[in-house]
Amino acid sequence: AILEKQSTGGSRILVFVRLRPMAKREKEGGSRSCVRIVNRREVYLTEFATENDYLRLKRLRGRHFTFDASFPDLTTQQEVYSTTTAELVEAVLQGRNGSVFCYGATGAGKTYTMLGTVENPGVMVLAIKDLFNKIRQRSCDGNHEVHLSYLEVYNETVRDLLSPGRPLVLREDKQGIVAHGLTQYRAYSTDEVMDLLLQGNQNRTTEPTRVNETSSRSHAILQVVVEYRVKDASNNVVNRVGKLSLIDLAGSERALATDQRTLRSLEGANINRSLLALSSCINALVEGKKHVPYRNSKLTQLLKDSLGGACNTVMIANISPSNLSFGETQNTLHWADRAK
Ligand code: ADP
Ligand code: MG
Incomplete structure (x- = not known):
């Protein structure tokens, strides 16, 4: 589906929505569901959780959205992975870069979708598992090398989540922008990966008041780099590299309120510069603009070679069903709608 869409010119971003289940605490607190997913594509937002006439809602602006797919609350991690990311893993094995983002308010299910739990591993782990399976099917000569990097962007500071320490400096070299000194962990199998990522996640920055x-x-970025050798048309052995970036973005709640303001006016307000810069880049890509403002933040600099152009880009917008999150959910859906 991705290849189809990109051949129509410009960068096409695939946009998905995932609704998380109502939490026990929310149910007990009297939360009602305000989201309905119909036909695995359409999202209806209604404060009245009764069996409504959805056609009537369709006419209310900002209450009805259609995405490439929308996942109801009981969708499995495997189904989310297969629908959103499996094609990108295949593309990486053909030397093409791609990126998958989870976007949404705090508590909407981004980390669950990306990292998941030991019992229910998320997109990051399932992608690596699938990658190793595909490599095994393809060759048994150890031709493919897989390296993992896991890093954080927090307040425009880049940190290595696999080897915490001083902030990393971004440098531009022949290959593009690289984080100097970043750990490149050579992975040989899936087994070690969940532990590694859980540990990395422990190293993410916490708020002083909520340790x-x-x-x-905090944005967390997992980069999976696959390097392999193939013979080209004239039988020369050439190196190929494909990179998949999987990103658990910062909570969108603060950025959304100020979406319309310029980056400069946000400097003092401690607004998430990287999240806004990502929005600007995505808007520029979707509108087919020549200039994409990658330089505006650390996140967009790091993802420059994985976003736009021939790269596959996937956005998963995470939403909560609770009527108490109605405003945030509506903002997230609007944002996702504009990324289409
Ligand atoms: P975020 O990273 O967006 O702040 P989390 O991923 O931490 O949100 O999710 C908030 C809570 O909801 C967590 O306790 C998480 O385990 C739970 N949760 C989120 N999505 C799902 C899901 N699809 N199925 C079951 N539990 C979920
Ligand atoms: Mg999280």
Whole structure:
């Protein structure tokens, strides 16, 4: 589907929505569901959780959206992976870069979707598992090398989540922008990966007042780099590299309120510069603009070679069903709608 869409010119971003289940705590607190997913594509937003006439809602602006796919609350991790990311893993094995983002308010299910749990591993782990399976099917000569990097962007500072320490400096070299000194972990199998990522996630920045919770302003980026050799048309052995970036974005709640303001006016307000810069880049790509403002933030610099152009880009917008999150859900859906 991705290849089809990209051949129509410009960068086409595939946009998905995932609704998380209502939490026990929310149910007990009297939350009602305000989201309905119909036909695995359409999302209806209604404060009245009764069996409504959805056609009537269709006419209400900002209450009805259609995406490439929308996942109801009981969708499995495997189904989310297969629909959103499996094609990108295949493309990486053909030397093409891609990126998958989870976007949404804090508590909407981004980390669950990307990292998941030991019992229910998310997109990051399932992608690596699938990658190793595909490599095994393709060759048994150890031709493919897989390296993992896991890093964080927090307040425009880049940190290595696999080897925490001083902030990393971004440098531009022949290959593009690289984080100097970043750990490139050589992975040989899936087994070690969940532990590695859980540990990395522990290293994400926490807010001083809530030491056990990852800061809602922290972006986590897993980069999976596959390097292999193939013979070209004249039988020369050439090196090929494909890179998949999987990104658990910072909470969108603060950025959304200020979406319309310029980056400069946000400097003092401690707004998430990287999240806004990503929005600007995505808008520029979707509108087919020549200039894409990658330079505006650390996140977009790091993803420059994985976003736009011939790269596959996938956005998963995570939403909560609770009527108490109605505003955030509506903002997230609007944002996702504009990324299409
Ligand atoms: P975020 O990273 O967007 O802040 P989390 O991924 O931490 O949100 O999700 C918030 C809570 O909801 C967590 O306890 C998580 O386990 C749970 N959760 C999120 N999505 C799902 C899902 N699809 N199925 C079951 N539980 C989920
Ligand atoms: Mg999270």
